[in-house]
Each structure stands twice: as C-alpha cells, then as structure tokens.
Amino acid sequence: MAKKEDFDMMVRRMINGSDVVVEVIDARFPSLSRAKRYENRVLKNRSKKLFVAMNKVDLVPNKVVQKWKSILNKEGIYVIPTSARERLSTTILRNSIISAVGKDFFYITACFIGLPNTGKSSLINILKGRSSAPVSPIPGFTRALQVLRITTRLRIFDTPGVIPIKLSLANQVLLGVIRPEKLPDYMKAAWALVHKIDQLNPGILSETYEIEYDSPPEFLEKFAEKRHKRKKGGGLDLETAAVIFMNEHINKARIPVWENPDDYLLNKEKEEI
Ligand SMILES: Nc1nc2c(ncn2[C@@H]2O[C@H](COP(=O)(O)OP(=O)(O)OP(=O)(O)O)[C@@H](O)[C@H]2O)c(=O)[nH]1
Ligand SMILES: [Mg+2]
Numbered sequence: 001m002a003k004k005e006d007f008d009m010m011v012r013r014m015i016n017g018s019d020v021v022v023e024v025i026d027a028r029f030p031s032l033s034r035a036k037r038y039e040n041r042v043l044k045n046r047s048k049k050l051f052v053a054m055n056k057v058d059l060v061p062n063k064v065v066q067k068w069k070s071i072l073n074k075e076g077i078y079v080i081p082t083s084a085r086e087r088l089s090t091t092i093l094r095n096s097i098i099s100a101v102g103k104d105f106f107y108i109t110a111c112f113i114g115l116p117n118t119g120k121s122s123l124i125n126i127l128k129g130r131s132s133a134p135v136s137p138i139p140g141f142t143r144a145l146q147v148l149r150i151t152t153r154l155r156i157f158d159t160p161g162v163i164p165i166k167l168s169l170a171n172q173v174l175l176g177v178i179r180p181e182k183l184p185d186y187m188k189a190a191w192a193l194v195h196k197i198d199q200l201n202p203g204i205l206s207e208t209y210e211i212e213y214d215s216p217p218e219f220l221e222k223f224a225e226k227r228h229k230r231k232k233g234g235g236l237d238l239e240t241a242a243v244i245f246m247n248e249h250i251n252k253a254r255i256p257v258w259e260n261p262d263d264y265l266l267n268k269e270k271e272e273i
Contacts, residue, residue: 007160010145014111014157015041019101020049022093024114024123027057027081028258029175030068033115035164039077049100051078053093053112055119058083060258067261084122094127098154108154116140116161116177117250124148124158133158137251139177170196174257176250180243190242191216193249201257208255220245 015021021042025033034052042050052072057065065081072079080096082089101108112120121133121142132148134141139161146158163177170192172178183189194216197205205219206212211226213219224230224241231237248254 007162011113011159011162014159018109018111020097020110022051022053022110022112024053024055024112024118024120026118027054027060027065030054031259031264032171033175038113051080051096053123054079054081055084057081058086059253064258071261084119084126087126090126106153111157111159113159114161121158124156139179173246180246186239186242190220190245193246194219197255197257204256
C-alpha cells in the first residue's frame with residue numbers, strides 16, 4: 001500500500017507536469033481544507049494556473065459561500081463554488097480550465113488535488129460526462145494516479161487526497177479526511193468532534209439528534225442510548241456509538257456545520273495586530 005509520503009510525492013510531481021491545477025476544497029471548511037503548501041508551489045510558477053473549486057456548496061447557505069468566495073478572492077485565489085452532487089458550476093469549471101491555457105497550446109493537462117473526500121473524483125466524472133473515476137464516501141478512496149481524457153484537448157489527472165501534516169486529529173475528523181474505523185481511540189475522536197461542532201455551530205447537535213447534554217461524553221452516552229447500542233452485558237457500547245456518530249458526519253454529512261467566515265476574518269485581524 002502506498003504511504004502518505006508517496007502520495008505527497010505523486011501530487012508534487014503532478015503539479016510540476018500540469019498546466020492547470022485545480023485544488024478541490026470543502027465549502028463547509030474553506031480555510032481548514034486548503035493545502036497552502038501545494039497552492040504556493042503552483043503560484044510561484046507563473047506558467048501554471050491555480051483554481052480552487054469550493055465543492056459541496058449544496059451543504060452550506062449561499063450567503064456563507066459568497067462570503068468565503070470574496071475572502072479567498074481577496075487573498076489572490078480564484079474560486080469557483082461547485083457542487084458535484086447538484087452539478088453546479090461544473091461547466092464553468094471546465095471552461096475556466098480550458099481558457100486558462102492560451103490558444104497557442106492545443107493540449108492541456110490539468111490535475112485535481114486536495115484533501116481526501118473533498119469530491120475530486122466526483123467533479124472529474126461530471127466533466128467527463130460519465131463515471132470513470134471511482135467515487136466513494138470513504139476518505140482516501142483514490143489510491144493511485146488516474147488519467148482521464150476529457151476532450152481531445154484536455155486530459156485530467158485525478159490524484160489521491162493528501163492530509164496536511166499540520167491538521168489536528170480533531171480537524172481530521174471534522175473534515176472527514178480519515179476513516180473513523182482506523183482511529184486508535186474512537187471515543188476520544190467522537191468527543192473531539194462534538195467539541196468542534198459545538199464551537200462552530202452551538203446547539204446544532206441538540207437540534208439534529210434531540211439530545212440535551214453538558215459535555216461531549218454526556219452527548220455520546222445519550223447518543224448510544226438513543227441508538228440502543230449496548231454490549232452483551234447490558235452496558236452502553238460507546239465505541240460502536242462513536243463510530244456511528246462520526247460516520248453520520250463524514251459519510252452522510254448529516255450535521256449542518258461550517259466554518260464561519262466572520263470568525264475567520266476576526267481571527268486574521270487579531271493575528272495581524
Ligand atoms: N453533498 C455533496 N457531496 C459530495 C459532493 N461531491 C462529492 N460528494 C461526496 O463526497 C464523497 C467523496 O467524493 P469523492 O469524489 O470520492 O472525493 P475524492 O476527493 O475523490 O476523495 P479521495 O479519493 O478519498 O481523495 C462521496 O460520498 C461523494 O458522493 C458535493 O458537491 N456535495
Ligand atoms: Mg478520489
């Protein structure tokens with residue numbers, strides 16, 4: 001099985017060999033899901049173009065999407081809000097890729113990069129017009145480089161998602177870039193997710209699951225009770241409940257949660273002072 005370092009090397013090599021790089025980020029978590037290390041690699045080379053596809057906009061109110069778009073634009077990033085699920089702006093994405101490369105070049109190579117599970121393969125399939133790149137709710141699904149001929153002029157490389165080294169475990173669960181089953185401690189990870197969601201959208205877990213709680217462990221206990229997750233002896237099976245809860249967020253996007261653009265701007269201002 002290829003290691004994270006191999007994926008990283010593969011992505012860097014693909015960036016070097018592409019005219020256009022499309023970074024696919026999650027519209028719910030625009031700042032957390034950006035891989036600035038790769039962005040900078042593209043931006044420092046003037047002959048390459050970078051687009052950010054802010055995907056999964058169907059999961060976020062339009063007002064929030066537009067705010068994030070303008071923030072990223074101000075940071076010098078060209079953003080296209082997309083939804084592979086609802087086929088939103090996928091034609092704009094394709095036309096942007098093609099027109100980014102002057103008419104002098106007949107053949108265009110683009111690569112899609114980004115964290116696991118952001119929708120790279122889903123978007124490429126829509127551009128191609130039929131399912132060619134395997135898609136899955138399981139993070140880290142694409143494990144090898146895949147080249148897809150989109151038109152006679154355009155070929156696209158689908159790359160495996162790479163998790164940035166700096167991303168904390170709690171944020172990895174929030175962004176859904178890892179499979180909960182692979183985590184060392186299910187309960188701790190689920191508590192961390194509850195804590196993160198409480199920070200981003202206070203009250204939403206109570207509303208979604210009709211559970212009142214004062215702490216992440218209490219939430220998980222009540223969630224396990226509600227789902228009748230019990231061990232053979234009768235005690236609550238918190239481990240199983242933790243995995244179910246995390247998967248409802250990661251695979252089903254059941255909980256409405258996103259990064260608040262105003263908080264991002266406020267923190268940025270504080271950092272600058
Ligand atoms: N709601 C929503 N879900 C999406 C969208 N695009 C993709 N998904 C879902 O997100 C999950 C991951 O999609 P993939 O296309 O496999 O993502 P990927 O970036 O190729 O993932 P890796 O190969 O793991 O790096 C799947 O369950 C898709 O159905 C979207 O626009 N909206
Ligand atoms: Mg993929």
